[in-house]
Amino acid sequence: MTDFSPVVEAGVEHRFGPYGGQYVPETLMPALAELEAAWVAVRDDAAYRAQLGGLLRDFAGRPTPLYLAERLSELAQREIWLKREDLMHTGSHKLNNALGQALLAKHMGKERIIAETGAGQHGVASATACALLNLQCVVYMGAEDIRRQAPNVQRMRMLGAEVVSVEAGARTLKEAVSEAIRDWVTTVATTHYIIGSAVGPAPYPALVRDLQRVIGDEARADLLLRAGRLPDRVIACVGGGSNSIGIFSAFVSDVGVALIGVEAAGAGMDSGRHGAPLTAGGRSGVLHGSLSAVMQDADGQVTEAHSISAGLDYPGSGPQHAYLRDSGRASYVAVEDDDAVKAFKEVTRLEGIIPALETSHALYYALHEDGADSTLDLICLSGRGDKDLAEVIAHDE
Amino acid sequence: MSKSARDRVAAVPQTGEDRIAAAFALRRGRAALMPYVMGGYPDLPTSLAIGEAYAANGADLIELGVPYSDPLADGPVIHAAGTAALQAGATLAGVLEVGEALARRVPVILMCYVNLVLARGAERFARRLSDAGISGMIVPDLPMHEAGEVRDACHAAQIALIPLVAPTTPDDRLTAIAAEARGFIYVVSVVGTTGERPAFGDHVGGLLARVRKRADVPVALGFGISTPSQAGEAADAGADGVIVASRLIRAVSEADDPAAVAGELVAQLAAGLIR
Numbered sequence: 001m002t003d004f005s006p007v008v009e010a011g012v013e014h015r016f017g018p019y020g021g022q023y024v025p026e027t028l029m030p031a032l033a034e035l036e037a038a039w040v041a042v043r044d045d046a047a048y049r050a051q052l053g054g055l056l057r058d059f060a061g062r063p064t065p066l067y068l069a070e071r072l073s074e075l076a077q078r079e080i081w082l083k084r085e086d087l088m089h090t091g092s093h094k095l096n097n098a099l100g101q102a103l104l105a106k107h108m109g110k111e112r113i114i115a116e117t118g119a120g121q122h123g124v125a126s127a128t129a130c131a132l133l134n135l136q137c138v139v140y141m142g143a144e145d146i147r148r149q150a151p152n153v154q155r156m157r158m159l160g161a162e163v164v165s166v167e168a169g170a171r172t173l174k175e176a177v178s179e180a181i182r183d184w185v186t187t188v189a190t191t192h193y194i195i196g197s198a199v200g201p202a203p204y205p206a207l208v209r210d211l212q213r214v215i216g217d218e219a220r221a222d223l224l225l226r227a228g229r230l231p232d233r234v235i236a237c238v239g240g241g242s243n244s245i246g247i248f249s250a251f252v253s254d255v256g257v258a259l260i261g262v263e264a265a266g267a268g269m270d271s272g273r274h275g276a277p278l279t280a281g282g283r284s285g286v287l288h289g290s291l292s293a294v295m296q297d298a299d300g301q302v303t304e305a306h307s308i309s310a311g312l313d314y315p316g317s318g319p320q321h322a323y324l325r326d327s328g329r330a331s332y333v334a335v336e337d338d339d340a341v342k343a344f345k346e347v348t349r350l351e352g353i354i355p356a357l358e359t360s361h362a363l364y365y366a367l368h369e370d371g372a373d374s375t376l377d378l379i380c381l382s383g384r385g386d387k388d389l390a391e392v393i394a395h396d397e
Numbered sequence: 398m399s400k401s402a403r404d405r406v407a408a409v410p411q412t413g414e415d416r417i418a419a420a421f422a423l424r425r426g427r428a429a430l431m432p433y434v435m436g437g438y439p440d441l442p443t444s445l446a447i448g449e450a451y452a453a454n455g456a457d458l459i460e461l462g463v464p465y466s467d468p469l470a471d472g473p474v475i476h477a478a479g480t481a482a483l484q485a486g487a488t489l490a491g492v493l494e495v496g497e498a499l500a501r502r503v504p505v506i507l508m509c510y511v512n513l514v515l516a517r518g519a520e521r522f523a524r525r526l527s528d529a530g531i532s533g534m535i536v537p538d539l540p541m542h543e544a545g546e547v548r549d550a551c552h553a554a555q556i557a558l559i560p561l562v563a564p565t566t567p568d569d570r571l572t573a574i575a576a577e578a579r580g581f582i583y584v585v586s587v588v589g590t591t592g593e594r595p596a597f598g599d600h601v602g603g604l605l606a607r608v609r610k611r612a613d614v615p616v617a618l619g620f621g622i623s624t625p626s627q628a629g630e631a632a633d634a635g636a637d638g639v640i641v642a643s644r645l646i647r648a649v650s651e652a653d654d655p656a657a658v659a660g661e662l663v664a665q666l667a668a669g670l671i672r
């Protein structure tokens with residue numbers, strides 16, 4: 001490990017090493033400045049914290065449990081502890097961010113919320129927060145994701161959100177984010193964009209991380225109390241990178257703890273049909289407002305990602321992850337579609353927990369790859385997999 | 398334009414900035430007309446023919462778009478054209494060849510998203526533009542405080558880096574942007590993406606005046622201008638130049654003979670700007 005100095009304690013970073021920045025149309029620049037100022041003002045404000053803390057506890061069900069998975073531990077021959085974000089209201093970690101940002105929007109006096117979604121979990125979380133706080137909600141979702149995550153589309157609509165089908169490109173998460181940004185360019189005076197992962201122009205990557213950090217803070221304190229030690233490895237799946245940066249953040253200065261992000265290898269890294277820009281390496285690039293690891297061709301055209309899991313089917317990555325990778329503080333690996341499905345079933349049968357397909361990538365890695373020098377793994381169980389049943393059944397046929 | 402600039406124009410303009418200044422100074426209408434062509438749409442030869450038709454029908458400058466996978470500043474018409482161009486096999490190299498050919502007729506401004514610039518490296522990119530005779534570059538997703546490296550590269554290659562300002566841009570940013578502006582300032586007429594609009598708002602005259610007060614380069618208005626009468630109104634509101642894009646791209650997408658139709662539309666726009 002090189003001379004790594006933690007940056008996660010700092011304020012609203014615009015850059016993580018060379019990564020990050022604000023590559024957006026000029027129209028949005030004042031809105032980003034307004035958002036940053038609002039966040040800096042409320043993040044230490046007692047009233048905001050009390051309001052958010054109360055909602056996270058009583059509405060959303062935090063703290064989430066930390067669970068020692070005995071049968072997975074037996075299989076892996078080491079202790080496997082699961083941070084149960086799947087047990088949070090709406091079924092994934094996404095609500096931590098959506099609630100925090102929706103409250104922030106209220107403080108800014110914005111009455112219309114837009115969001116993008118891939119797996120539908122962030123869309124459901126945003127629609128839920130908006131129902132609770134009486135905000136108008138529009139969710140952009142790729143047409144292919146609307147097909148493969150149908151239960152979440154129904155949930156969003158039932159919650160009162162408008163779901164807009166995006167037909168461009170591969171009709172998945174990348175296009176949904178682009179369309180949300182275009183909406184925001186047009187409606188910025190009245191609208192707040194709740195971005196769903198630790199991506200986008202500054203201040204979003206820092207803002208989303210700060211709101212997801214609760215995952216790592218709770219898990220670290222619980223584990224110290226119950227296992228009396230820190231984990232050897234912290235493992236989380238990486239789409240844009242919000243659940244992973246949320247859990248990593250609490251452990252970054254624990255230099256003995258390995259941080260491992262698991263991306264989607266899709267049909268295989270060699271096939272080029274994957275969603276693993278951090279693992280693949282190569283030239284960095286700009287996507288959705290920040291410089292980070294990006295899948296692109298020689299001209300700089302961003303290429304399509306591929307993954308069975310809609311939430312990891314994204315050619316970009318959060319800028320702080322690119323920095324953690326380059327500095328050596330975290331490492332990134334990728335797991336293929338078939339293996340993720342295998343872990344999905346295994347964990348369902350062994351533990352009675354149906355994990356999201358996104359999370360199943362991290363679970364496969366922990367259960368079946370490497371790990372000889374770990375005696376205790378902490379895995380972020382980022383969400384539940386009810387939404388994925390149809391996709392897994394179809395995969396088998 | 399200052400007298401010294403005029404003298405430079407009288408000689409053969411060497412730098413992109415000078416060529417742009419000359420085009421504004423010698424414009425035929427009340428405002429310089431800058432139609433937009435998407436490179437490689439519907440294919441490379443046709444996009445060249447469209448640009449040539451623009452030049453033959455009254456364009457003072459041409460804006461050449463490079464198709465991009467994720468055009469965040471563009472509305473549905475230009476987005477779709479870019480996607481079609483990429484599907485038809487357009488590459489950066491091919492589009493720059495179109496630019497090189499058009500630059501022999503009128504000054505060409507490249508409209509290009511930042512990742513394409515960074516992928517090649519800002520210096521190499523700017524030098525390539527210079528070699529092609531292209532005069533300026535607009536990067537819609539590169540706000541001024543991120544532009545340092547690209548600005549230096551453009552400066553070294555004598556390419557004008559043309560900034561955008563929006564109705565949302567506050568005065569202090571406007572002042573800072575105007576101070577760095579080269580070629581002209583591109584004023585975005587609406588809070589929104591590119592696309593045709595029935596009318597541009599009353600705010601435009603005030604916006605142009607706010608920019609003009611701070612600028613020592615020409616001020617051009619774009620986004621949402623689609624008819625000859627709108628072009629005339631933009632000139633009346635104080636624009637030194639008008640940029641027309643989505644209307645022309647839509648016509649191209651609907652036409653059997655895109656170059657002829659696009660040329661005819663540009664002739665009408667030029668007539669709308671006649672003194």
Ligand SMILES: Cc1ncc(COP(=O)(O)O)c(C=O)c1O
Binds near residue numbers: 120238356
């Ligand atoms: C359950 C779950 N985990 C992980 C992700 C990936 O997102 P991120 O990398 O931001 O945590 C998603 C995204 O939809 C998700 O629904």
